[in-house]
Ligand SMILES: O=C(CO)[C@H](O)[C@H](O)COP(=O)(O)O
């Protein structure tokens with residue numbers, strides 16, 4: 375997985391048909407997705423439960439590109455190897471999920487994956503200042519984690535600007551997660567983000583038997599950022 379700062383759309387399969395994950399992953403890639411974003415929730419760190427490493431391993435053969443695993447779980451460390459072995463290219467842990475994020479990031483890289491750190495809306499950009507040599511991606515949550523389809527929190531755009539300045543020319547992605555659509559995407563792209571996660575705004579109107587709307591929705595986000 376090589377680094378580039380071009381705009382990437384990463385549909386979140388949280389909004390996909392859970393009975394057809396494999397086909398949904400293949401469909402969104404065929405419709406222009408750059409990465410596939412996989413939301414793991416434990417009902418403890420966040421008030422919702424999704425799935426674990428076995429599901430990630432099951433969908434891996436259906437994803438040609440980057441599998442971007444967002445862990446909303448606490449503790450994180452006991453599960454890192456399992457998600458790496460499931461084929462995650464990027465594993466992102468929350469800075470709020472435990473007392474030893476530096477150790478967690480070391481463990482992610484040690485397991486052979488790219489290391490991401492996520493910040494909840496109430497966590498300042500400065501939380502990653504001493505982690506920049508440890509991370510490949512910083513994820514700015516623009517909703518409170520736990521559910522798809524929530525409203526974008528506009529105060530986070532300033533945090534993205536601060537992170538862009540802090541990161542400078544280091545090869546670190548800035549990912550935005552939550553409430554991304556053609557209206558909000560240009561705000562964070564202009565502020566310096568390069569990976570835009572979008573769940574409801576990509577999957578709305580489509581299905582595995584009618585995937586064309588996925589492509590239209592992805593293009594609408596991309597075009598809004600270009601315009
Ligand atoms: O991490 C997440 C929620 O915790 C999801 O990735 C995010 O909410 C995407 O869904 P939507 O685009 O519908 O907001």
Ligand SMILES: [Co+2]
Pocket residue numbers: 386411412413444551571
């Ligand atoms: Co996510």
